[in-house]
Amino acid sequence: MTARVFLNGQWLAAEEARVSVMDRGFLFGDGVYEVIPVYSRQPFRLEQHLARLQHSLDGIQLANPYRLNEWIAFITQLAREAEWEDQSIYIQVTRGPMAVRNHAFPTQITPTAVILAEAMNTPPANQREQGIAAVSAADIRWLRCDLKTTSLLANCLLRQLAVSAGCVETVLFRDGFLTEGSASSIFVVKNGVLLAPMKNHLMLPGITYDVILELAAQHGLAHDVRDITEAETRAADELWMCSSTKEVLPIVELDGRTVGAGGTSGPVFAQMYAWYQEFKAKVMRAAP
Numbered sequence: 001m002t003a004r005v006f007l008n009g010q011w012l013a014a015e016e017a018r019v020s021v022m023d024r025g026f027l028f029g030d031g032v033y034e035v036i037p038v039y040s041r042q043p044f045r046l047e048q049h050l051a052r053l054q055h056s057l058d059g060i061q062l063a064n065p066y067r068l069n070e071w072i073a074f075i076t077q078l079a080r081e082a083e084w085e086d087q088s089i090y091i092q093v094t095r096g097p098m099a100v101r102n103h104a105f106p107t108q109i110t111p112t113a114v115i116l117a118e119a120m121n122t123p124p125a126n127q128r129e130q131g132i133a134a135v136s137a138a139d140i141r142w143l144r145c146d147l148k149t150t151s152l153l154a155n156c157l158l159r160q161l162a163v164s165a166g167c168v169e170t171v172l173f174r175d176g177f178l179t180e181g182s183a184s185s186i187f188v189v190k191n192g193v194l195l196a197p198m199k200n201h202l203m204l205p206g207i208t209y210d211v212i213l214e215l216a217a218q219h220g221l222a223h224d225v226r227d228i229t230e231a232e233t234r235a236a237d238e239l240w241m242c243s244s245t246k247e248v249l250p251i252v253e254l255d256g257r258t259v260g261a262g263g264t265s266g267p268v269f270a271q272m273y274a275w276y277q278e279f280k281a282k283v284m285r286a287a288p
């Protein structure tokens, strides 16, 4: 079966979908995106992802080409029709094509909107059980990391540092404080308390991050949202990464040094992972 993709209001075979080389998304990374997990064909936290898309569009001064109910209809249609039960749905909106290359916005904007589905590959059980290794790096990105823009070169370079070292993620520090991962949010556990960096312009407001804090509150796990120093991160009992596609994973090694006492996945992680799976199952059962 040929995958179908949504391009500017039309459903096309993936090979037929074409975007101009003059598209500002291609030439300038002038666009925003979302990645929405789909379990058993049910989009997870769809409204929250679409609210964040609106925040990103507002942040780059680009009018949303569709209303909320239109996005919901397109995405649920794709989730129903795509080849896989569990998917990761990618949506992207760019400022569209321009007649001549010019950094300033064109006077007439025709945005380019794309929606496509890929198979969702949640991390293998051994990563969850044994944990993963990470490296750290200085956060070299710009000062609007709260916007989910397609200008991801810094994130790509930072992620590659991890891959080149045989690791999974790069944990980022800016001016001595933890921000996030190259493509994930990061949590610290110390003395039984879950610590999360405060949402601000230096990190993406993660949808999975919100779910984890909600679950902590719901189950009475002590938690604190505040600035976290690099030293505190390195002295963590447990370190986690989370995202829509990775869910939540324990980081057991940072820059070649064991995190906490274990060198393996910790007890607070095991509890949170169980709550997360239970919550997902409940949400999916309640879906129409």
Ligand code: PDD
Binding pocket: 035, 155, 180, 181, 182, 183, 184, 185, 204, 205, 206, 207, 208, 209, 242, 243, 244, 245
């Ligand atoms: N990225 N921080 C960054 C820089 C990210 O790129 C992501 C996710 C997250 C986690 O956000 P969420 O929980 O909403 O997925 C945090 C996606 C998955 C990606 O770029 O593929």
